[in-house]
Every structure is written in C-alpha cells, then in structure tokens.
Amino acid sequence: MVKSLRHRPAWGRGALVTALVAVAATVPLDSGALAATALPAVEPRAETPALHDDDAGGNADADDPAIWRNPADPDRSLVVATAKQGGLRVYDLHAREVQSVSAPAAPGPDDAPGRFNNVDLVHGLRLPSGRADLAVTSDRGSDRLRVYRIDRERSGGPLTDVTDPSAAPVFSSSQEEINEQRTAYGLATWTDPSTGRSYAVVSQRERTRIALLELTPKSDGTVGYRKVRTLDLPADFRLPNGTSWSPCGEPGELPQVEGMVVDPANGTLYAGQEDVGIWRLRADLTGKPQLVDKVREYGVPATYDPSTEECAAGADPGYGGKRLKADVEGLTLLDEGDGDGDGEGDGYLLASSQGDNTFAAYDRELSDRNEYEGGFRVTAASPALDGSEECDGAAVLNEPLGATYPNGLLVVQDGHDAPGDAERPSTGFKFVDLGDVLDAVDD
Template sequence: MSRSPRARMSVLAVTTVFAAAALALPARADHRPSGDALPAVPPRAETPTLHDDDAGGNADADDPAIWRNAAAPDRSLVIATAKEGGLRAYDLDARPVQSIPAPPATGDGEAPGRFNNVDLVQRLRLSTGEADLAVTSDRGHDQLRFYRIDRDRAGGPLTDVTDPDAPTVFAKDQAEVDEQRTAYGLATWTDPSSGKGYALVSRRERTSIALLELLPAADGKVTYRKVRTLDLPDTFRLPDGTSWSPCAEPGELPQVEGMVVDPADGTLYAGQEDVGIWRMSADLTGTPKLIDKVREYGVPGTYDEQTEECTLGDDPGYGGTKLTADVEGLTLVTESDGDGYVLASSQGDNTFAAYDRERGDDNEYEGSFRVTPAGPTLDGSEECDGAAALHAPLGSKYPNGLLVVQDGHDAPGDADRPSTNFKFVDLGKVLDSLD
C-alpha cells in the first residue's frame, strides 16, 4: 500500500522463536551508493493514469503480474489491480485491453470489492480442463477472485471463474469483513511434487499469512480451502535488551503485503512493511528468517491521534541500510543458470533493492537502482507499491524480459486527485545496472 500519514504501532507479544530469529540478523556494512549515485533505469512505456472519477470508480494502481503468451510472446499481457477500480489488462505497449470492475457491495453499509494484489497460476486443473488464471485478493470482501486467461477470447482475455460460494479468507462473519482486516497481499505457488496450486495471502493490519489450496469447482469455477496460517512477530527484542514495535495507530499490527515464491525450492519471501523481508517455506512450516531490515527498525515512536502521525525518537542504529519503509512489491528474476535476484521496492526512498536468490548464499545484497524519467512526458516511479518481473523473451519490444512497477505519483498528475499508473521497464537494462 502507499504510505499513509497514519503510522502503525503493534502492541502484542511474540513467540520466543521468532524474536530470536529477528535478533540473530547480523549488522551489514552499507555498500550501496547513496542518493542520485544509484543506477538510473528509465521506463519504455506507461499505462494511462488511474484516479477516482465517475467512469472508472475509485481506481488506484497497486500491483501487476506478467502473463507470457508462449505461442506469441509479443502478445503477452500485464494484468494489474486498480483497487475499487477493479482489474486491468494491458498489452506490451501499455495500452488497455480490458477493464473488469470490482464486485459491488453485497449489502447496505458494506464495502465494495477492492482488488489489492494479483498473481498468476499456470495450467491449473479445473473441472473443464487446464487453464492459466489471474488470482486477486479482494480486500473489500475478504475473498480471492479468479480470472481465466484466454488471450483471443471475444470481449477480452479475462473471464471471471470464481465459485460464487468461495469462503472468506480470514473473517468469521460479516462484522469482521466490515472491519476490513481482510485478505491483502498475495502470492501464488504450484507444488512441483503434487502439481497442486496454492495462494499465500496476508491479512491487513495483522501479521498473519494463510496458505490456501486452490480447488476446482463445478462448471470450470475455482474455490479454495485454508491449509494453515502463520503469524509473524509484531514485537522484537533489540540487542540492548529492550522490546520494540513499529509505531502505528493503536490496534494496528505490522502487516505484510509484498510476497513472492521462488518455484525452484518453494521459498516464500514476504515483506513486513515496517520491519523488513522474511524468508520461509511456502508451505508455512519451519521458522521464518529475517534476511534484511528497514532502516527504521528499532526506532522508537509515539503515535499522535490528532495528527495521525508518529513522532520518532533517536535512531539506536539497529536497522538495515538498503531498505526504507515501507518494504512493498517483491518479485523474482530467474536466470537460466539458476542465479537471479529477489527485487524489493524500498518505498520510502523510491529505490529498488536486489538480493541474490540463492538460499545457500544467504540472499546477499547485490545492489539497488531507481526507475527515473525517460523524458518530459514519461516519468519514473515514486512510492512504488507493486512490482513484477519476467526474465523471458517478450517479442521485439522486450527481448530480455520485462519489469513492471507501480508509480504512486504519476506526472503530470491532477492536483485535486491521486494519480497513479504502471511503468514498463526493459529488464535487460535493470540487470545491466546490477552487474
């Protein structure tokens, strides 16, 4: 999510094993160039601006995914969420192909659909055969929604195949849905040993992550069942023996949004926005490990209810050096030799950090970059929420792959309304900047 003036403060205790895992993270020297010295990578294209208007609803760009058309790579798609504005599909020129509205409110006083994150599942077995699916988290209704991808279907490539009886993800009743502590971040995973498809879903204003098995329903529809949940810490033991929680509005815990699964070994990377990046098994077994922390980690803060902001104290120096809160979009770059990167949006300083994806190498930091303007009419990316990378040929436009990043401040924007969109970046230039 874009940073709000409301910071977050968690108030509950955590298990000893998680606190110990966080404390064990060693301090690292800062080998990253500062400020404008970072490599600058310009976008090649951008989608039309999204904002609140009568035609498009409360549209706000958030999270993208890249679907590769194996038969015709230059006809691949970028599928992206627009929150209350629903779901968008774009071609590789960043032109709109299809717009799907979010579901309406189901009753008086209830929230409408709000699509937060999106990811893809390849060749999921349905009752009508295999299909590629776009999966979205509907924060408004605390559900997942599913869209079959058929590139040349008349009327648009996306068809809603959500089982009408699909359950809520976290909420026990409508009252809990109305509180909007609902399905938030999302990553998909296919277990190669069983062929089963899963979604990992985080919970808004909570530290929970749920593992959901994706299941076929009647008539080609899709539903899911919860397998297990895992709660990350909300309080952390610092090296000086004190406890620390990220500052926030009372009752809000440090949530996770950006997530990605490495299919090579079933490793889930999860960005706890005000804390750092966790690594764990995608089946949510075992002990998560905090592989890097935000700079603000350990900094005390006091929440002011009148300003809805935090007053921060002195920095004790326990934080990281590569990420500035919030940690947002996480995505994976895979290479043919097995190497590659985990990319993370460092939203607080408008940069992207890259980590080695090899678990045995302890996800060593490999460098950072910015997405900067390509000219007077094509700006860069600021306060990036979601990101998606695909390291595969995508026709003549992106022969070395594509990186799509959300821009939280599209320019030139509208002074009276938030202006957001998505930037399309040549992944080859990103990889060159990290060499």
C-alpha cells in the same frame, strides 16, 4: 515522520509529496539518502493511462501487476494489474488498456465494496475443460480471492471470472468483520512440483497473519480454495540493548505484510513486513521464518499522533538495515534459470524500497543468505514519461516478449504519476526493459 501513505491526509498524495519534498530540502541528507541517490537509474519505455482514486476517476488506484506471457505469440503477452476499488486492468505490451474488470459491488448499502489489492498467476491448472492459466487476486473488500481464466483470443476480453460463488472469507467470520477490513491483503501463488497442487499465500491487513490456501477446481469449471494453515509473524522485537520494539501504527494496528513472492526452485516464500523487513520462510508455512534484511527504521522508537495521523520518531539506535527504507513493498523474482540442479534459484529477489523510491536486488541463493547485490531507481525518460515513486507492486519476467521486449520486462507501480493534478491522486504502471535493469544491477 510520516509512517506511510496509508495514513495520508484527505487532501491528496500529490500535495503530500510536495510537502515532504519541501521539508526534505531543509534537512541534511543522511548516508542512506546519499546511497539511494548514487544508485544507477533506468528509464521506462512506456506507461499505462493514469488511474485516479476519486469519484471522477472511478475510484481506481494502481497497486500490483503480474506479467502473462503468451507462448503462442509473445508479442501478444499481457500485464494484469489491480486497481483496488477499480477492479482489474489488463494491458498489452505497449501499456494500452485492453480490458477493465469491475470489482464486485457491496452486498449491502453499509457494507464494503470489492477492492482488489494484489494479483499473481497460476499456470496450467487442470479444469474440466482442460488446463488453463489463471489470474488470482486478493479482494480486500470482501475478504476473498477472485479467480480469472486467461484467454488471449476471447472476444470479450482475455479475463473470465471463474471464482467459485460459494468461496468463503479468508480471515473473517461475518460481514461485520469483513467491514472492519482486516481482510485478505498481500498475495503470492505457487505450485508444488511434487504434487502438482497450486496454492495462494495470503496476508491479513493490519495483522501479522499469513494463510496458506489450496486452490480447488470444481466440476462446473469454477475455482475455490481451502485453508491449509496459518502462521503469525512477530509483532514485537527484542533489540540488542535488551528493550522491546514494535513499529509505530494506529491503535490496534499490527505490522502487516503485503509484498510476497515464492521461489519455485525451492519453495521459499519471501514476505515483506512493511515496517520491519523481508522474511524468508517455507511457502507451506512450516518451519521458522528468518529475517533476510531490515528496513532502516527498524528499532527506531516512535509515537503515533492521532491529530496528524503521523508517527513522531525518536533517536535512531542504529539497529536497522542499510538498503530498505520503509515501507518495503513489491517483491518479485528475476529468474536466471536453475541449470545446476542444486535447488537454488539463480537470479535476484527484487524489492521496492518505497521510502526512498529505489529497488534492491538480493541473491536468490539460500547458501549465500540472500546477499545484497545492488540496486537501482526508475527515473523519468522525458517530461511526459516520469519514473516510479512510492512503488507498491512490481513484477518481472526474464523471457523474451517478442519484438517489444526481447530482453524481458519489469513492470512497477508508480504511486505518484506525473505530470498530474496535485489535488487529484494519480497512479499507474511503468514498463521497463529488463536488459536495462540487468545492466544496472550488474554494474
């Protein structure tokens, strides 16, 4: 089986998907595939202009979005999204681009350029000029965080780079290590209500490590960070039959985390270990992590074939979950309030099940052990407005966004934007009315 699109051949994602669909047509559907097909469907209302990961398209590849609500004028709210080597894109609520921010250039001719992977928001951080909302992104290319102040009325565009120029690499000790690209990858931000301090939780590419970084405003108006602690999730797992299992990958590659989100109601971090499942742990990285749900491939033996860059799977022993098909990707919280004061978040944890193009919804209440509540698919609204496939990142906001999205908004990455050229990888973001999502999950 194909492990993930991280190892897709150079001939492009569209062609790979076409090949997989052709193969799938000759294989009987399993119960998981049937369940995915039966999930309710929602349709997007808008999509961003396509991004192309090639020289002609500026090496831009859509990955992860965040939704910023303009409290003074909700109709003028924004979506900030990563485009990997293409930097950041900022969109209005009609999915029109309002700003493009370039990733930093490589420091030397043989060094890795900037590559923005995940983005999240910090609200009301105290700077010398006053409180400000920030967009924080993981720069996988340089192993650093980049920080941007959000000012909707700024004439040059709403984002201004306020990154401390002396900010150190998150995981690497040298430029040589940075060039190996075991660098800052997934990212989630949170603010501790007891102290008012803001943090970023950052995962390491091709490793199981997660780092807690405190954001540190400087007297010159820039923002840096300091590492508080790290935590390593497991890479090997003991199965019920007494054997040890680890997900298949390239030699030396460990099962990484990308999608992450922190529940502000109780300081709980949810972390998606792509080929394993969803972990629940304290956002301060203390205590013992708990595996909330597993991908269906959990426990399946597989062998990596370097000639094909694929993992050939053996017989399924039946130890995996039922809701997620690897990779588990974008995690986001659908907040429905916390009016009862019990420290339990009311609403859903949404997770992208990348392997079958679906989304799973889990209860946020810890006392219910994050019970599965349902799922949905984002499907085509018209021949010109397709759905979401191979979704990497997602963001949801359950607040009215003016006349455009009075019910709130869900933004999902589309890893295979169509219609498009199969020889030219094409990605983007789909905007979905949150009322449609709630109707689907609550069915």
